[in-house]
Amino acid sequence: MAKEITLRCPKCGHRPASKTIFYCSSCRCVLEVNVSIGHLTRADFEPLRQSRDRSIWRWFDFLPVERRSSIVSLGEGDTPLLRAKRLGEKLNIANLYLKNDTMLPTGSLKDRSNSVGMSVARELSFTTATVISTGNAAASVAAYAAAAGLKSVVMIPRGTAVSKILQARAYGATVVVIDGDFDYEVAELYKAAVEEFGWYDCLSSNPYRLGKKSYAYELVDQLDGRVPDWVIHPTAGGTGIYAMWKGFQEFVALGWIDRGPKLVAAQSDAAAPIVAAFEKGLNKVEAVVARETVAESIRVGNPASLGWRALVALRESNGTAVAASDTETLEAQSLTASLCGIFAEPAAATSVAAAKKLRAVGAIQTDDVVVCNLTGHGLKQPEAIRFAETEFVPIAPTLQALKDRVRQFADSTAT
Ligand SMILES: Cc1ncc(COP(=O)(O)O)c(C=O)c1O
Numbered sequence: 123m124a125k126e127i128t129l130r131c132p133k134c135g136h137r138p139a140s141k142t143i144f145y146c147s148s149c150r151c152v153l154e155v156n157v158s159i160g161h162l163t164r165a166d167f168e169p170l171r172q173s174r175d176r177s178i179w180r181w182f183d184f185l186p187v188e189r190r191s192s193i194v195s196l197g198e199g200d201t202p203l204l205r206a207k208r209l210g211e212k213l214n215i216a217n218l219y220l221k222n223d224t225m226l227p228t229g230s231l232k233d234r235s236n237s238v239g240m241s242v243a244r245e246l247s248f249t250t251a252t253v254i255s256t257g258n259a260a261a262s263v264a265a266y267a268a269a270a271g272l273k274s275v276v277m278i279p280r281g282t283a284v285s286k287i288l289q290a291r292a293y294g295a296t297v298v299v300i301d302g303d304f305d306y307e308v309a310e311l312y313k314a315a316v317e318e319f320g321w322y323d324c325l326s327s328n329p330y331r332l333g334k335k336s337y338a339y340e341l342v343d344q345l346d347g348r349v350p351d352w353v354i355h356p357t358a359g360g361t362g363i364y365a366m367w368k369g370f371q372e373f374v375a376l377g378w379i380d381r382g383p384k385l386v387a388a389q390s391d392a393a394a395p396i397v398a399a400f401e402k403g404l405n406k407v408e409a410v411v412a413r414e415t416v417a418e419s420i421r422v423g424n425p426a427s428l429g430w431r432a433l434v435a436l437r438e439s440n441g442t443a444v445a446a447s448d449t450e451t452l453e454a455q456s457l458t459a460s461l462c463g464i465f466a467e468p469a470a471a472t473s474v475a476a477a478k479k480l481r482a483v484g485a486i487q488t489d490d491v492v493v494c495n496l497t498g499h500g501l502k503q504p505e506a507i508r509f510a511e512t513e514f515v516p517i518a519p520t521l522q523a524l525k526d527r528v529r530q531f532a533d534s535t536a537t
C-alpha cells in the first residue's frame with residue numbers, strides 16, 4: 123500500500139495545493155502533516171522493534187518521507203534510556219530514567235527533526251536550507267544539509283558568541299549575523315528570505331520536521347511496551363511536546379499502547395511563555411520578552427508556530443508546565459553529571475530541575491516512572507560550568523601539594 127502523506131490546516135481543515143506550502147492560506151496557521159498508518163497491525167510492532175536499523179528510520183512508516191532512497195541519516199536515534207539510580211535516590215523518584223540525546227550526531231535533539239526535514243527537502247528538490255538559531259539547530263541543519271548535498275544559510279542574532287556557531291561553520295554553513303533580536307527582527311528577515319529566495323525553511327514552521335515523534339516510539343520500545351507515567355521535555359518552540367504527543371497518539375490508535383504519558387514542558391523562568399499560558403488556561407501562547415538565562419538553547423519568547431499545539435498536548439495528556447530558575451537548572455546539570463555521568467547543557471537539564479520540583483510538590487509520586495529528556499550536550503556550552511579560579515592554578519610537583527589540593531577541592535565541593 124502506498125504511503126499517504128497529507129498536509130492540512132489543524133484549525134480549518136484546508137488542504138494546500140502544493141507540498142511546498144507550509145502555512146494555511148486562510149488562517150496563516152502552520153499546516154500539520156499526517157502519515158497514513160492504517161495498514162499497520164499489532165503484528166508489525168515486534169518486527170519494527172527488532173529492525174536491524176537502529177536509527178529513527180526504523181519507524182519509516184510513521185515519518186512523512188515518501189521514499190527510503192530520500193533518507194538523509196547520520197545514525198540519529200535509539201539513544202540510551204538510562205535508569206538513573208543515584209539521581210533518583212537524591213530526588214526520591216524510584217523509577218527515574220534519562221533519555222540521553224546528548225549522544226545524537228551533532229549533540230542535540232535537533233537531529234531527530236532535521237534528519238526527517240532534510241530528507242523531505244531532497245524529495246521536494248530544494249537546494250538551500252535555512253534556519254535561525256543560536257546554536258543547536260544551526261549545527262544540526264548544517265550537518266544534515268552537508269550530508270544531503272544542500273547548501274545551508276544560518277541566521278543568528280547579534281550578540282551570539284562566535285563559539286556557539288563554529289560547529290555549524292565547520293559543517294560548511296554560511297553564517298550570517300543580523301543586527302536584531304531573535305524573536306522579532308531576525309524572525310521577520312528570515313520569513314522574507316524564505317519567500318524571496320525559495321530557501322527550505324528548517325524552523326518549526328516546517329510541518330515535515332516531525333522527527334521528535336520518534337521519542338514516543340523509542341520510549342515504548344525501550345520500556346518493553348510499557349508507557350512512562352511522565353515524560354519531561356525541555357521546551358522552547360513546543361515541537362518536542364507536540365511531536366511526542368502525536369507519536370504516542372499514533373501508537374494508541376494502533377492499539378500498541380493503551381494510553382500516553384503525562385507530558386511536561388520544562389522551561390527557563392527567563393523565557394517561559396508556554397508555562398504562563400498553561401497556568402492561565404489560555405489556548406494560545408502570548409509572546410514574552412526573553413531575559414538572559416543559562417538555558418540559552420531554550421531561550422524563546424515567542425513560540426508562534428507550535429506553542430498553541432504544545433498547550434493542547436500538555437492538557438490532553440494531563441501533563442503540566444514548569445519553569446526552572448538558573449540556580450535550579452545549574453544544580454540539575456551538576457547532579458546529572460556528578461551522579462549519572464551525563465554532561466548535559468543547562469537547557470537540557472531543565473527537565474531534571476522540573477522533575478525535582480514536581481516531586482517536591484507531590485505531583486510526581488515516588489514510584490512513578492519518570493523520563494527526563496536530556497536534549498543537548500554540555501560541551502555545547504562549557505562556560506556554564508562554575509569553578510573557582512584557584513582550582514586550576516598549578517601546584518608544585520610534590521605529593522604534599524597534591525594532597526593539599528585534593529583536600530581543598532573536597533572541602534570546597536562538600537554539600
Ligand atoms: C537543548 C534543547 N532542548 C530542547 C529544545 C526544545 O525545543 P522544542 O520545544 O522545539 O522541542 C531545544 C531547541 O530549541 C534545544 O536546543
Ligand SMILES: [Zn+2]
Nearest residue numbers: 131134146149
Ligand atoms: Zn486554516
